[in-house]
Amino acid sequence: MPMGMPANLVIRSQNKFRRLTTQHTYSKGSIICVIPSEALQNKPTQYTVQIGRDRHVEVKELASMNHSCDPSVILDTSRMLVIACRDLSVGDELTFFYPSTEWEMSAPFICLCGAPSCIHVVAGARFLPLSTLEHHFVNRHIRELMIELLNNTEMILTDIERDRIFSEMAHQKPPVN
Numbered sequence: 149m150p151m152g153m154p155a156n157l158v159i160r161s162q163n164k165f166r167r168l169t170t171q172h173t174y175s176k177g178s179i180i181c182v183i184p185s186e187a188l189q190n191k192p193t194q195y196t197v198q199i200g201r202d203r204h205v206e207v208k209e210l211a212s213m214n215h216s217c218d219p220s221v222i223l224d225t226s227r228m229l230v231i232a233c234r235d236l237s238v239g240d241e242l243t244f245f246y247p248s249t250e251w252e253m254s255a256p257f258i259c260l261c262g263a264p265s266c267i268h269v270v271a272g273a274r275f276l277p278l279s280t281l282e283h284h285f286v287n288r289h290i291r292e293l294m295i296e297l298l299n300n301t302e303m304i305l306t307d308i309e310r311d312r313i314f315s316e317m318a319h320q321k322p323p324v325n
């Protein structure tokens with residue numbers, strides 16, 4: 149067992165495909181383990197989880213956790229905990245919704261999870277519509293970045309509208325008295 153691996157978890161490998169599984173049962177809402185927080189980075193990699201605007205942590209063995217659009221756990225980066233979001237049995241795979249922590253991923257990929265709600269392109273929350281994100285638990289830094297993006301978009305749209313009105317006014321003929 150690798151150093152620091154939570155005793156309740158085990159990595160299973162098959163054809164280079166790794167899955168993080170549990171050796172215990174968990175009821176929905178229970179804490180499975182803590183998210184390691186020692187190794188902070190300022191950029192995302194395939195081994196990090198985003199925990200703040202410019203903060204990413206190397207999560208060691210938890211980096212084996214795959215994405216699912218219908219996940220079995222949530223990563224709560226405010227409390228730095230992995231929490232079951234449904235009842236889990238022995239051998240079940242731990243998966244989480246990557247855009248719940250990641251704003252812009254270093255290595256986007258196509259999801260083949262097969263869930264009816266599959267988002268297909270997993271690249272980070274900034275590439276998803278609000279209508280998709282609102283169906284998922286998302287961490288505070290993602291919500292803040294999303295609101296910021298929406299406000300910026302609104303400002304750009306206001307600018308476009310103002311330019312359009314000005315250009316219309318410029319093309320109007322002067323009123324005839």
Ligand SMILES: [Zn+2]
Pocket residue numbers: 216217218259260261262263265266267268
């Ligand atoms: Zn999917």
